[in-house]
Amino acid sequence: MSGIVTAALIIIGNEILSGRTRDDNLPYVARRCTEIGVRLAEVRVVADDADAIADAVNACRAAHDYVFTTGGIGPTHDDITVAAVARAFGVEVVRDAEAVRRLTAYYEGGDLELNEARLKMADAPAGAAIVDNPVSGAPGFRIENVYVMAGVPEIMQAMFEGAVREIKGGDRLRARTVAVDLPEGTIAATLAAVQKRYADVEIGSYPYYRSRAFGVKVVLRGVDEARLDAAAAALIEALAELGGNPALEEEEGA
């Protein structure tokens, strides 16, 4: 697929909204989406509330190519994501036979019983496909363009890497970063002028204050490497004319 492919992430959990738990899934999904040519266009954090989850899922699945949810798929009463996603799609919750088989194999021979609470982790919206969980037994699910994943970061990441194999990314955004030792307000007009000349390059300005000195990291993002190089060169020239010492930084990602 070429062109722009977008995704939304829906983080489900009262514990994130209360400040008790810090979310670690957003940075991971954001970075990996960028790497596979998917633009994470929107993130929502919603409570353990079926209406809130269903509303977010329906808004996001209509607006984006892919939707990822994290959290709320465990064995306890507050794990309501599957029911809420089923409601969003207007389908029933069914017990998935393959998921039951996987859970049975996972718990077989161990100390823990595959009781009704654990079997609940085999429930899925009708019509959903399984998302592998190589870490623990309980799978995630995909229904249409919505991937329902665990909240525990190690499990979420393993599920995401499985989901990625099915995802068709689009044009990958590449980046250049130009650091300059001038304050943001001083370079603003110059940045705007370069942005105007390179409308196909997205220019972001991220100020910092370090060792008692103001500076800015200017991030240029776009799909065309040649245009990025040209825009970065134009920017460096213009910033040098302003009296700064601009420097292109090594890129680790986009």
Add this chain to the structure above:
Amino acid sequence: MSGIVTAALIIIGNEILSGRTRDDNLPYVARRCTEIGVRLAEVRVVADDADAIADAVNACRAAHDYVFTTGGIGPTHDDITVAAVARAFGVEVVRDAEAVRRLTAYYEGGDLELNEARLKMADAPAGAAIVDNPVSGAPGFRIENVYVMAGVPEIMQAMFEGAVREIKGGDRLRARTVAVDLPEGTIAATLAAVQKRYADVEIGSYPYYRSRAFGVKVVLRGVDEARLDAAAAALIEALAELGGNPALEEEEGA
């Protein structure tokens, strides 16, 4: 104010969505809202896109008592939050005389010129009030129930603490945490039974895996301390009957 007071946080910035920058404002706002009796009910991360920002602001301000936005209020071309919020309210962007006065005082006698880019930080949606910025010169703004704040955490936090003085919190949620050395699937039915008996207490289950042992932190939240204590006692008794060693933890927050 008593009863339930809710808020939404809108985090604005491409750099969060690309994974380049990690947001630090959500944990702060979440924790402080809990402390002042405001329930952070929803968080959205949106791109530097005027339509996306305006849509999020309009959805959130209709649904919640308070809305906080972070990011996009600096001097550069990619700082479009004020314009987007003005669009959401259907008002013009105007240059705020008091904000100009503050910026003038801030830059006076320094090395930096109060140029047009920096003056842009005095622009506000028509009808907005100033939110103090004790860290640097440029203020935030409040229009109706929407607080427009900086993205840089130190500045955001200072602005938030100013905004808090105007905010009327509701019933504060208190919490009890019961830790138990049993896996989540083993205690799920017990949790559900206690939840059913204490419908006014919100019971969340947060599993952990440490030193090769499964365990769960069960968080009970509610406004009535006596009911919380009763629910926690009932839970501890039931978990002990299951063969666990449940223990009430010290609370640091809710």
